Amino acid sequence: MYSLKQNKLLLLGLCLPATLIVAIFIIFPIANGVYMSFTDASPLRPTSKFVGFENYRYLFADDVYWQVLGNTIFIIGFATILAMLISVCLALLLNNTIRFSGLYRSLIFQTWVVPWIVIAILWGWIFNTDYGLVNGTLAQYGLIESQIDWLFNGKYAQWAIILCFAWRSIPFLMVIMLAALQGVPGEVLDAAEVDGAKYWQKTFKVTLPLIQNISLAAALMQAVRMFQEMTLPFVLTEGGPMNATMVLSMYSYNLAFDSWDFALAATVGSLWLVMLVLFGAIYLKTVVREM
């Protein structure tokens, strides 16, 4: 008899490394971080004292915090919506029997491995005011009269970041949606066709509702990952101009490792954690329950 379930020693051995890592480097830092948000901790000071909600009060009264929060939601929201729309269309398109569709898929997916630091330099070159590809192409077709300062104008810089985040999210979303499309049973589509449904009716009434949950879950996962992404604004715009492209993760990182204000950075992180929990609760209530 295969008595794996009784083998306590094996279970312990298998789980020990991960448990240690998670306890020391994830659970402790989270708990300690939340604790630090109620103190005036800083690595520049040998001791720290408890200050209650002082950091929270300071942050809520700070215009920059609200601006950063707004930027982050704006940038990630639009990037995710844009990426979803394009990925759905791409997945539907490449799900047809098209010659070379495998090649197209892998070419598009290749963009997923381009390192962020490379993307940051590349975006700086493409959106360069005097010699960039974007201004060059727009001018070539007479769409602009003078050069646009893409990265030095708050609104434009935000859109340059949004475009980049969307571009970067498309490969992953497309692959997940293609996989979901392949899971749509052919009989259902055949039945719809027998009933006289046209291609667009099949797509909107049958296919898309069937892949809706997986797509939403993938979009959410992607949005959450983008929340942590700060290499691009850090290198490309340094959060500027005037904090226009400052995202929450970078704001918190700068507070911690530039101003060495661990307490305030921990406060930003703790509030982020609260948002995450709320987000997760809504997600579990709506998306998962329907599955």
Next chain:
Amino acid sequence: MKFSFSKLVRGYIIPYGLQASALASTAILISPIVWMVSTSLKKESEVFDRPPVWIPSEISFDSYFRIMNSFVANILYNSILVALLAAIIATVIGAMTAYALSRFAIPGKSTIMLFFLSSLAFPIPLLMMSMYILLMKMGLLDTLLSMIIGHTVITLPITVWLMKNFIDQIPKEIEEAAYVEGASFLRIIFFIVFPLSMPALTASALFVFVTSWNELFFGLSFISSPDLRTVPVGISQSFLQEFKTDWTGMMSLAVIVTIPIGIIFVFLQKSFLRGMIAGSVKG
């Protein structure tokens, strides 16, 4: 033969239309990469041409030779070392945990899995602060090991998640048969279950490798010696200042640091996607 409009549409317009739109959208999506490669191969004189030139009139590798020095070799070496070790450690530890979660009766299993999934979204700066303090106390700051630890920590949850969903689909009967034959538990896990999970192992190792190759901020705050810098740290801390307006040089470096990961990916893509999809869609 009678001319039929619907035949024309079905036979030519739709197939060619689909082909054209697939080609066009792929071209647009990969155009930034093409532009990067194209700039890196241009002669200095052609870089600033208006309207933009996509195909260099003369291919030149000058900028590659210009930027390839011991500094670039060093950051590549550090990155490969950190990414490789993090990938191995995170994948092996993740796979062991995943096997336990898949086969043992562990109380609160779904909560543990939910924790692993949500820890992907945890605020990294919040983790980094306490990690910084811990590593300082351990005397590990300013070592490559500190980065390996950091990258292992942030990717371990996804390796557990991917592996568990994959191992769940491997029939238990195979292990039972091996057990009856007299194989030990460790033998079963390492010589039967893991080889059967190759797509998922590949997927998670590659995921860790890519994440590590990408990661800037652990390196930025944990490392102070210039010769321990990884690719993103080296580029942002020294290269960008030094090569500010040398666009061909910058694009050459961009191509060079993308190549290692691109090559691995070309070979492992099929396996990676299989593991990734099995792990996330069915999960």
